[in-house]
Amino acid sequence: MHICLDRTGFNTTSIFFPQYLQRLRKNLPPYSNVTVSELIWNHTMFPFYTAFLSQERSDSIHGMMVDGCGKSIENSLGFSGGKVKPYNRLRYCPKCYAEDMDEFGESFWRRLHQVPDVLYCPKHGVSLKSTIVPSTEKYADYWCADSDVCNTEVEDDIYDERIKELNQAYIRNAMFLMSGDYKKKELHHIVDFYVDRLRERGFASARGFIYVQDFVDEFLRFYPSDYLSLMQSDVNVNQKANWLRLFVRNNGKNRSPLRHLLVLQFLGVSAEEFFHEQTTTGKIMARVNHAPSFDLEQRRKAWLKIIEENPGLNRSQLKEIGKGLHTWIYKHDRDWYEQVTPRIHKRKKRTPVIDWAKRDEECLALAKQAVESILNREGKPIRVLPATIRQEVGVRRWLDNPKLVRTRRFIQQVTEDINSYRIRKIKWAISELESEGLSVTVYKIQLRAGFGGNNKEMSELVARVMQGIYK
Known part of the structure; x- marks a missing residue:
């Protein structure tokens, strides 16, 4: 996590998208070979969240991280309004943590464990555990991956084999995105790819028009409903504009990379195969020349009459009154429509003064x-x-x-402070051992408090607490 002051003097903090990395690079030792791009691609969530964005938009976010922008990059990516949210607490694998402590004497936060709805560690196959460490707060404290927030206890897997199988395939695709080994595609190429694969599966016509209901039905047969809930991607079949129906339309809306991976997995295509596919067809449109079939002046007079008879109404309300007329004029006489149709904006209510x-x-x-x-x-x-x-x-x-x-x-x-907290934990551990009728030793206290048995500094602190030096 990187914290820096922007020009306005406010802290800009982000675990997922740190900013002002060029300044950080300049403050590294002169002999350091670490580059800003290496920091972004190998140590942030950039490659996952920008995988399906256009090259232009990805470059813009990259620039914000290099030079800073003084505002939240997450919001520009649609985090606040999106339905798929990142974990609000950092997560870890207890086996990875134990191995790190044995090998290095310390651990660290792994990027892949923070990818939304990654349920398992790809290395050990055990369920990831959540900590108390916040991942989404603007004003975050510094937290180490140490015994205060992590432990080595492996939790029982609460999911069935089908969910584990689906999630592990999702994790493999997420790992490919995190590697950054892909070439950007524009949205229309992505949608064309989906249309081609749906056509191959019989969910689209030869010209590429999607049989949406068949597609949705088969998608829901492929994924168990409880898995879609876990993946923040429930599909409401009674909602005509549910996310899956909108997903394969070229509408320019934000799409979560998680949902891209769900759709690709349903289509039987890996993320690597998707990004290496260069040729797409998409929809095959028949060319039709549409010419206005109504008298222009007659239509203009009718629209002006609606405006005159309904003063004070905004465009949406006028459209509701003259539905077909509005559609015709908006399509065939747009410039004139913009000139004569009023824009009425309701004044926002004043925010009440806070005491x-x-x-x-x-x-x-x-x-x-x-x-x-x-x-x-x-x-x-x-x-x-x-x-x-x-x-x-x-x-x-x-x-x-x-x-x-x-x-x-x-x-x-x-x-x-950290020392006071450790002393309080030691006293708690002593009380626990005594209440269970167990012998109270330095080693047992260290284990119960979560310090590990081989930490010499903690052994000395425990001994001083036992001697009553800290009341």
């Missing part, structure tokens, strides 16, 4: 309750941090508003 003193008092009470809840929670202690307080309250960014003066001061005062 910040009252809001500060309310938030302070919530923050105090959250801290008390964190400290008194049963089980392994959780560190008191701004992020865990926000999580406990159930809010995200607005608790950090500078106008909440007392709330922010309280959060700063109660935030635990």
Whole structure:
């Protein structure tokens, strides 16, 4: 994760799409061979989320990451309005974590584990686990992949074999996207490819017109409904404009790479095969010359009459009154239509003034309750941090508003430094061992607290706590 100040002075923070990487590169040691492109392609989510975007749009996002843009790149990619959301907590594989600790003495966050709806580790085949570490907050804290947030306990697989099989195929395709080994395609080429494959499967006519209902029905037979729910891609058959019906239209709307991979998997095509296919046909359109069949002046007079008889209405309301007439004029006499048809914009309601003193008092009470809840929670202690307080309250960014003066001061005062948190965990571990009637040793305390048994620094700290040095 990279944090930098933009020209306005505000923090720009992103785990998925860090910015100002050129500045970061210039601050690396002179002998470093790391390039900005290497950082973007090998250490961010850029190759996954831009795989199905045009070259022009991908280059634009690449430029924002290199030089910074002072705004959220995620929003420009449709994260906020899209139906497919990234995980809001970082995830990890317990076996990868254990191997890292044995080999390196430390671990790290893996990109592939953060790809939306990747359920398994491709290396070990075990279910990924979620942490308390937020991945989508604008003002994020720094979190290590250490024993405070990770452990080596492997959870039982809760999904059946069909779901695991489908998800592992999805993961293999996601891994190809993350490799960046592909050449960009424009949207119309992508849609043409889908039309060609649907035609081969009998879901489109020879000229490329899709039998949408047959396509939807077969798609729902291929994917179990509970798997589509897991993949944030439920298909509402009663909705004429569900995502699957719209997906194979050349309409310019944002499409999640996750849903591209679902459609490709249904068609029996891997992501690698899709990107290496160069020839497409798509729809074969018959050429028809459409000429206006109505008197132009007569139509203009009729449209002007509708405008005159309905003052104050906007274009959508006028269209509703003169449906067929509006369609004809808009198609055959567009310039004149733009000149004579009014644009009426409703004034937005003023946002009510916020009583910040009252809001500060309310938030302070919530923050105090959250801290008390964190400290008194049963089980392994959780560190008191701004992020865990926000999580406990159930809010995200607005608790950090500078106008909440007392709330922010309280959060700063109660935030635990790492040493205090470790001492609290050690005391908890001692209490747990004593309540279970077990012998209390430095080694057992370390294991129960989650420090591992071979950490010399932690052994010394545990010994000092046992001697009563820390009350």
